[in-house]
Amino acid sequence: MTRPIFIVGVAAAVVGAFALGTRFGGAPERVVVDHEVRRAVTTPVVVAAPSAASAAPTPDQIRAIVREELAAARDEHAVVEAPAVVEARQQSADRGHAVIAHAITTGVWSEQDRDSLRQAVAGVDREQADRLLSELFPALNDGRVKLDYRGGPL
Amino acid sequence: MKKVSKIMIASLALAGTLGIAGVALAGNKSLTGVGIYGRSMWGNMSDARAAADTNSLIQISFYDSGGAVHGYVRMTNSVGTSGYCYTSEPAKLQVLQSAKTDSYVYAAWDAAGACTQIAVDNSSAISPKQP
Numbered sequence A: 001m002t003r004p005i006f007i008v009g010v011a012a013a014v015v016g017a018f019a020l021g022t023r024f025g026g027a028p029e030r031v032v033v034d035h036e037v038r039r040a041v042t043t044p045v046v047v048a049a050p051s052a053a054s055a056a057p058t059p060d061q062i063r064a065i066v067r068e069e070l071a072a073a074r075d076e077h078a079v080v081e082a083p084a085v086v087e088a089r090q091q092s093a094d095r096g097h098a099v100i101a102h103a104i105t106t107g108v109w110s111e112q113d114r115d116s117l118r119q120a121v122a123g124v125d126r127e128q129a130d131r132l133l134s135e136l137f138p139a140l141n142d143g144r145v146k147l148d149y150r151g152g153p154l
Numbered sequence B: 001m002k003k004v005s006k007i008m009i010a011s012l013a014l015a016g017t018l019g020i021a022g023v024a025l026a027g028n029k030s031l032t033g034v035g036i037y038g039r040s041m042w043g044n045m046s047d048a049r050a051a052a053d054t055n056s057l058i059q060i061s062f063y064d065s066g067g068a069v070h071g072y073v074r075m076t077n078s079v080g081t082s083g084y085c086y087t088s089e090p091a092k093l094q095v096l097q098s099a100k101t102d103s104y105v106y107a108a109w110d111a112a113g114a115c116t117q118i119a120v121d122n123s124s125a126i127s128p129k130q131p
Helices: A002-024 A059-077 A083-106 A111-122 A126-142 B002-025 B045-050 B090-097
Strands: B035-037 B040-044 B057-064 B069-076 B082-087 B104-109 B115-121
Touching (some): A083 A111, A111 A126, A126 B082, B057 B090, B069 B104, B082 B090, B082 B104, B082 B115, B090 B115
Antiparallel strands (some): B035 B040, B040 B104, B057 B069, B069 B082, B104 B115
C-alpha cells in the first residue's frame, strides 16, 4: 500500500528537480539576438470606430492614413548605397560639370564635349543627370554655347 | 441618240476625272515651319525639311544613360535661332516617342531647360516629308 505512494513520490521529486534545474541551473539557454531591422513606428493613426452616424473616416483621418502609408513605402524602398558607389557617381557628375563649364567658357559644344558628357551621364543617377542637363540646355538656349557640328548636343 | 449617249458618257468620265483630281488636291492642309518664341518652339517635321533655307530643323532624340532615359527636343528656325529642352519624365518621354517623321511638334521649357509642355500631333493635314 505504501509502495505505490513511495514510487509516485519519488517520480514527482525527480520531475520537480529536473524542472527546477532547467529553469535556474544547468546549461545556459541559447540567446537569440534578433537582428531584424524593424521600421520605425510612426505616429499611430487613431480611427474612431464606425458608428451608425458616421461610418466613413473623416478627410483628416484619410490624409493621416495616406501619409503613414507613403512614409512606410519610402522606408521599405530606401536603399543604402555603398560610399564607394556614391563617390564614383559624384566624380562622374563632377566630370560632366567640368565639361559643360569648359564649353561655356569657350562658347563651343563639340562632338568631343558630347562624348565626354555621355560618359559622365552614364555614371550618374537621374537627378544628377538632370542637374547636368539643366546647366547645358540653358546655355544652348541663351546662345552662350553653340554646337560646332550638325548632330544633337547629347 | 447614240451620239448623245457617247457625249454624255464622255462628259461623265471627264467630270469623274476632274473630281478625283479635286479630291487629291483638296483637304485640310497645314504648313508650319519652325517657330521659336520665348521659351516655346513648334513646327512640322516635314515642313522643316522642305524649308527653302538650310537652317530649319526639328530633332527629337533619346539617350539611355543606364540610370535613366533622357529625351530632348531641338528646333532651329530659318534664321538659325535654336531652342532646346530635355526631359526624363516618363509621361513626357511617352509623348515624345509618339512623334513620327511627319509630326507637328510643340515644346515649351523652363529656366533650367527642362521641357514643361510637349505636344505631338499626327494628322492627315500635315504634308508628308519629301526627300
